[in-house]
Amino acid sequence: MGFHSGSPHSLGLAGRSSHELQGDGLKAFLLAAGNGTRLRPLTETIPKCLVPVRGVPLLEIWLDICRHFEIDEVLINLHAHAGSVSQFLRKNGNSVHVRVTEEPELLGSAGTLRANRSWVASEECFWIFYADVLNCADLQGMLREHQRYRLVATLGVNRVPDPTRCGIVTVDEHGIICEFVEKPKHPTSNLAFSGVMLGTPRLFEFIPNCVPADIGFHVLPLLVGRMLAFPIDDYLIDIGTMENYLEAQVTWPGPRNGSLRKRES
Numbered sequence: 001m002g003f004h005s006g007s008p009h010s011l012g013l014a015g016r017s018s019h020e021l022q023g024d025g026l027k028a029f030l031l032a033a034g035n036g037t038r039l040r041p042l043t044e045t046i047p048k049c050l051v052p053v054r055g056v057p058l059l060e061i062w063l064d065i066c067r068h069f070e071i072d073e074v075l076i077n078l079h080a081h082a083g084s085v086s087q088f089l090r091k092n093g094n095s096v097h098v099r100v101t102e103e104p105e106l107l108g109s110a111g112t113l114r115a116n117r118s119w120v121a122s123e124e125c126f127w128i129f130y131a132d133v134l135n136c137a138d139l140q141g142m143l144r145e146h147q148r149y150r151l152v153a154t155l156g157v158n159r160v161p162d163p164t165r166c167g168i169v170t171v172d173e174h175g176i177i178c179e180f181v182e183k184p185k186h187p188t189s190n191l192a193f194s195g196v197m198l199g200t201p202r203l204f205e206f207i208p209n210c211v212p213a214d215i216g217f218h219v220l221p222l223l224v225g226r227m228l229a230f231p232i233d234d235y236l237i238d239i240g241t242m243e244n245y246l247e248a249q250v251t252w253p254g255p256r257n258g259s260l261r262k263r264e265s
Contacts, residue, residue, distance in 0.1 A: 026143075027120055028071045028127035030062055031112060033079040033103050038241045047081035049131045050088060053239070053248050059085065062131060063094045065255045069139045071127060073097045075119060077112045079104075108212025110219045117204045128215070130195030134248055135236040136255055137196055142230045146198045151176075152226040153203055156196035158236050166192035167216040169229055177227040182216040193220065194232050 032049040042051055049059045059076075066074055074096055078085055082102045089098055107115055113128070120126045125146060127139075137156055146154040155177065160166050168187045170179035179188070193216065206222045207213055220227070235253055239245045 026071050026125070026127060027073040027075070027123060028066060028129055029113060029116070030074050030076045030129050030131050031109050032059075032131035033077040033106055033112065034132070034240075035080050039245060043080070047078065047085055048240070049076070050084060051239070051245065053134060053252050057088065058131065058134070058239070059088065060092065061134070061255060062129065063096050063098070066096045067094065068255065071096065075099050075101060075116055077101050077103055077107075079106055106212055109215040110207045110213035111211055113199070114204060114207045114213065117201070121201055123201065125198050125200050128197045128199055132240040133195035133236065133238050134252060135194070135196060135232065136234040136253065137194070137232045137236065138234060142196070142198065145228060145230050149228045151228050152200055152206075152223055154198040154228040154230055155220070156194040156232045157191050157229045158194045158232045159190050160192040161190070163187035163190045163192060167220060168192055171229045175229050176225065177229050178224060180220045180224055180227075182221070191229070194236055195238065196232065
């Protein structure tokens with residue numbers, strides 16, 4: 001696994017155009033810079049992206065998913081315990097090329113994209129993953145739908161029991177998102193942004209020049225009519241709370257490629 005630490009802009013890795021969008025050569029942002037305060041005391045000594053799920057570090061699960069879906073370059077943003085992640089990457093080989101960017105000041109999810117826009121400037125599309133969303137989503141199917149519509153972004157969406165805690169979408173008969181509200185007080189649906197999305201370079205036109213800049217609050221509401229909703233009916237859980245983290249220890253089936261089950265067998 002290739003590994004770089006430091007500012008991506010200083011590394012001279014040119015972006016590549018993805019002429020074939022079947023997964024081959026795609027890049028992914030893995031957003032992992034949160035402090036993980038809701039997972040304390042676990043995150044007092046390790047970063048949230050390294051907490052184990054059934055004995056496997058969350059980051060290892062994500063890199064297995066990326067390898068399976070032929071995502072060969074990943075950018076991880078970090079804030080707390082960045083050194084632990086760098087050490088983990090050096091010790092654990094993986095065919096996915098990983099670069100780490102540290103944020104002394106949290107930029108927000110959209111701010112991280114803006115700060116690293118040159119990394120994907122020549123790409124037709126790229127993945128954006130929230131690192132604490134553990135899932136078995138059909139990324140290949142999602143990519144096919146994105147290719148079909150070719151909008152600014154495609155959001156993976158799933159039904160949630162409490163829409164007041166999520167970014168909620170309303171879709172038309174074609175699956176185009178016609179409303180997006182982050183954490184609505186009076187939600188009109190229970191269809192939520194899952195934390196899995198595909199973006200295009202046009203996305204950067206809608207990111208405000210503020211710090212922190214958040215995808216849900218600042219960007220997605222501006223993209224109404226320019227986003228496709230892709231339903232995710234597979235396993236998906238946000239392990240950002242201790243309740244969900246403990247639930248995942250029991251319910252997580254392993255990613256689609258079965259790497260977790262192989263490791264446990």
